[in-house]
Amino acid sequence: MNARRLKQLTPYLLLLPSIIFLFIFFAFPMVNAFTLAFQSDAGEWTLEHFSTMVNDVAFAQAFRTTLLLLVIIIPVQFALALIMALLIQSKLKFSGLFLYIYSIPLGISELAAGIVWFAIFTERGYLNTVLTGLGILEKPFIFLSYQNTGWLLFAVVVAEVWRATSIVMVILVAGLQSIPSEFLEAADVFGATLWQKVWQVILPMLKPSLQVALILRTILAFQVFAVAMAVAGRGVTLLAAEAYRWYGTYRNPHVAAAYAVLILTLSIVSTALYVWGLRTPEEQTL
Amino acid sequence: MNKLLVKVLVLMVSISLFAAACQPQVTQPPKEVQVIVTQIVEVAPPVVDYGDIVWLSTQLRPVQEAEKVRGVILDKFPGNVEFIPEDEGPFHDRITAEVQANQGTVDVLGALHGNFSTMGPKDQLQDLTALRSSLADRGIPDAFWDVAQLNTDKTYYVPWMQATYILAINKKALEYLPAGADVNALTYDDLMAWAKNIKDTTGDAKFGFPAGESGLLHRFFQGFLVPSFSGGVVTTFASDDAAQGWQWLKDFWPYVNPQSTTYNFMQEQLLNEEVWIAWDHTARLKDAFEALPDDFLAVPVPAGPKGRAFMPVIAGLAIPVTSTNQAGAEALIAYLTEPQIQVTTLREVGFFPIVAVDYPGYVSPGIKLEGEAVTLQAGAPDALPALLPQGLADKGGDFNKVFRDTFTSIVLNGEDINTVLDEQKVILQSIMDATGAPCWSPDPDSVGKACQVK
Numbered sequence: 001m002n003a004r005r006l007k008q009l010t011p012y013l014l015l016l017p018s019i020i021f022l023f024i025f026f027a028f029p030m031v032n033a034f035t036l037a038f039q040s041d042a043g044e045w046t047l048e049h050f051s052t053m054v055n056d057v058a059f060a061q062a063f064r065t066t067l068l069l070l071v072i073i074i075p076v077q078f079a080l081a082l083i084m085a086l087l088i089q090s091k092l093k094f095s096g097l098f099l100y101i102y103s104i105p106l107g108i109s110e111l112a113a114g115i116v117w118f119a120i121f122t123e124r125g126y127l128n129t130v131l132t133g134l135g136i137l138e139k140p141f142i143f144l145s146y147q148n149t150g151w152l153l154f155a156v157v158v159a160e161v162w163r164a165t166s167i168v169m170v171i172l173v174a175g176l177q178s179i180p181s182e183f184l185e186a187a188d189v190f191g192a193t194l195w196q197k198v199w200q201v202i203l204p205m206l207k208p209s210l211q212v213a214l215i216l217r218t219i220l221a222f223q224v225f226a227v228a229m230a231v232a233g234r235g236v237t238l239l240a241a242e243a244y245r246w247y248g249t250y251r252n253p254h255v256a257a258a259y260a261v262l263i264l265t266l267s268i269v270s271t272a273l274y275v276w277g278l279r280t281p282e283e284q285t286l
Numbered sequence: 287m288n289k290l291l292v293k294v295l296v297l298m299v300s301i302s303l304f305a306a307a308c309q310p311q312v313t314q315p316p317k318e319v320q321v322i323v324t325q326i327v328e329v330a331p332p333v334v335d336y337g338d339i340v341w342l343s344t345q346l347r348p349v350q351e352a353e354k355v356r357g358v359i360l361d362k363f364p365g366n367v368e369f370i371p372e373d374e375g376p377f378h379d380r381i382t383a384e385v386q387a388n389q390g391t392v393d394v395l396g397a398l399h400g401n402f403s404t405m406g407p408k409d410q411l412q413d414l415t416a417l418r419s420s421l422a423d424r425g426i427p428d429a430f431w432d433v434a435q436l437n438t439d440k441t442y443y444v445p446w447m448q449a450t451y452i453l454a455i456n457k458k459a460l461e462y463l464p465a466g467a468d469v470n471a472l473t474y475d476d477l478m479a480w481a482k483n484i485k486d487t488t489g490d491a492k493f494g495f496p497a498g499e500s501g502l503l504h505r506f507f508q509g510f511l512v513p514s515f516s517g518g519v520v521t522t523f524a525s526d527d528a529a530q531g532w533q534w535l536k537d538f539w540p541y542v543n544p545q546s547t548t549y550n551f552m553q554e555q556l557l558n559e560e561v562w563i564a565w566d567h568t569a570r571l572k573d574a575f576e577a578l579p580d581d582f583l584a585v586p587v588p589a590g591p592k593g594r595a596f597m598p599v600i601a602g603l604a605i606p607v608t609s610t611n612q613a614g615a616e617a618l619i620a621y622l623t624e625p626q627i628q629v630t631t632l633r634e635v636g637f638f639p640i641v642a643v644d645y646p647g648y649v650s651p652g653i654k655l656e657g658e659a660v661t662l663q664a665g666a667p668d669a670l671p672a673l674l675p676q677g678l679a680d681k682g683g684d685f686n687k688v689f690r691d692t693f694t695s696i697v698l699n700g701e702d703i704n705t706v707l708d709e710q711k712v713i714l715q716s717i718m719d720a721t722g723a724p725c726w727s728p729d730p731d732s733v734g735k736a737c738q739v740k
Binding site for chain 2: 056057058118122123124139142144145146147148229231232233234235247248249250251252
């Protein structure tokens, strides 16, 4: 009896450590953040912090810029990551080496990557030095000007794409490797072109990996922060950067928590959309 | 194998013997030494060790400065001090947590007056009145001690070092200085004409403001621009005079390097010549003066219609109520306010002494440049000291935000000045009402009542 009972309980016992971990490090702080966001200092329930957040000078710009970055960065990253993953899988000479080269940015912290790209784009930075040295520019061009939001965003996009494309690539490489070679051989037998193979075989089979990568990237994109801060300073502002400022600079944890709740809500909604929009019918799963 | 090893060893030993044998033999001529022994005293200095002391500080955070603290400034202190530089947010969180848990790890706090003014009323700081009287011989000005009482009859921190903000000027800019302007007594109009002249002639905007993430631009509004034009900070926030100040900045902004929103420490942009003229904190200009003292000038900030407003910055040392090494903490504070350590602090990190010291001749030329500008600025006939905000408790950040937002709306987004000032005035007043903070200099005394925006 006891042995049987223990056997029944085993899966739950095995799950227990991760549940405790999730509770302490995710659920508990999350509940705390919610209470901070919805309670006043006196402990009354209020929406005051959300109205402070929405009516703040920086809110509209932060919201717009965060979405804009998301819309620009994610398609670029996925196109690049797919090309990189296909190149690695192409079995060309040395193609395995690319995996390691492409993964280098994964090992670099967000802030360090931001500082590197700041050093490239700033007035006396590497890019301007090269361009003036080659005679293409007469004098340094100011990329990182607050008057020049286009270039400012461009610099942030380049830095962020450089930094975070490889994580998408790693997921896609794993997905590609799980596609049985018979499928591609069958496509070859029917005389499919490379384009047809990518479009009709590889992409549909990659859907689960794409879903994972999309969810991951979108959630991370809502949290983009250090790169933008290092490259653009106060020139652009983002939701996560505002949350940081309200907490660290303005010392108001309530409004910071309101931002956190907003970011969490956006993340959950977009995740739900991906799960629903990219669901794979039962008969298509491997 | 072993034989080989033995051979090598034997070879090495013989080489070293040979080398020793080759040393020139020096025969010392016999010296006549006269020694008069009158008394034999056994000197055994008392061995004092204050043990482990943890010092948490919002000041001297940059890596090089922190290394100077650990390696040079604390070098002679008899005890093992762990210096932990920390951002303001985590600094307050840590002390709040330790006080709430009634279990301390931190013994000494180093921070700005503004940090302490949020902590004293929360019973996080010890009353240091006794320590104050034991430090009476230091010559710390009474004005600083008064501020350290945080509007009570207790003393909550010991003044530690001071700084302010000045203008740093690359000498290349001097040829564009408008005729008749005195570089050591500039006005806001002079500065406008100067920066415009540079832009018109060279095509570049060569003035720089630290308007980046950790830049201190809000202090320019609170301690320089608004008081210089309006004679106050809070009371005159939305006045026509203050509006003129913001109009000045709006007109001036085309001559400011547009990358300013990424600038945090102006010494970097001065050294790489992205800018020629910059306003910043003395500690954030220091590297430029140190690296190229012959290329730069340090001058007082400009004067407006109401005077040459400037903000003196006072950092202090305090002991949290949860300190576990009381004797060590007090000894460390006494040590850091010793005149020679104050001079070392000035030399190493560019913060100026708070105690009476003779201006040391052996500080570097760069520091000397800054020191002279600081003295000139404080002693200017039209000097108008505008203190750091006081009594705002944990609303100091919101107060800064009012000025930052006013700047963003008026200057960066080009909105109407009076509309913005009227909007922000409401927020400013709500901060003053929530904290009940009385007016501080240069606003007129509000006799204990919350400061009112007119």
